[in-house]
Amino acid sequence: xxxxxxxxxxxxxxxxxxxxxxxxxxxxxxxxxxxxxxxxxxxxxxxxxxxxxxxxxxxxxxxxxxxxxxxxxxxxxxxxxxxxxxxxxxxxxxxxxxxxxxxxxxxxxxxx
Numbered sequence: 339x340x341x342x343x344x345x346x347x348x349x350x351x352x353x354x355x356x357x358x359x360x361x362x363x364x365x366x367x368x369x370x371x372x373x374x375x376x377x378x379x380x381x382x383x384x385x386x387x388x389x390x391x392x393x394x395x396x397x398x399x400x401x402x403x404x405x406x407x408x409x410x411x412x413x414x415x416x417x418x419x420x421x422x423x424x425x426x427x428x429x430x431x432x433x434x435x436x437x438x439x440x441x442x443x444x445x446x447x448x449x450x
Contacts, residue, residue, distance in 0.1 A: 390441050398433040398449065406435060406447060414444055421446045 396408035406414045414437055416422065426433050426449045438446040 390439075392439040394437045394439070396435050396437065398435050406437075414447075416444065416447065420444050423448045425450055 396406075396410070396412070396414075399407040399409045399411075401407070401416075404416050406416060408414070423446070434450045436446075436448040436450065437444060438448075
């Protein structure tokens with residue numbers, strides 16, 4: 339008889355892992371768990387602290403004289419406080435850059 343109980347518990351545990359509810363809720367007996375905050379909530383929190391963030395993706399034309407130029411002709415000034423990360427592959431003809439702005443200042447450039 340104890341063998342059937344053990345097999346039953348194992349089956350219920352495995353079923354809990356594949357059920358639509360999370361396995362933690364099934365194992366903990368359905369107790370309330372903290373849900374993840376949505377991205378919208380996180381953005382609202384950051385805007386309340388008066389930090390305006392913006393991410394712009396550009397196709398890079400060239401980088402020279404302390405600035406990065408897009409194919410559309412826009413110029414983005416790179417300062418000493420701007421973090422630049424070059425993740426581009428050697429020999430790639432088209433380079434994409436992700437520009438991160440905080441309060442209108444360019445804080446990071448990631449070249450892809």
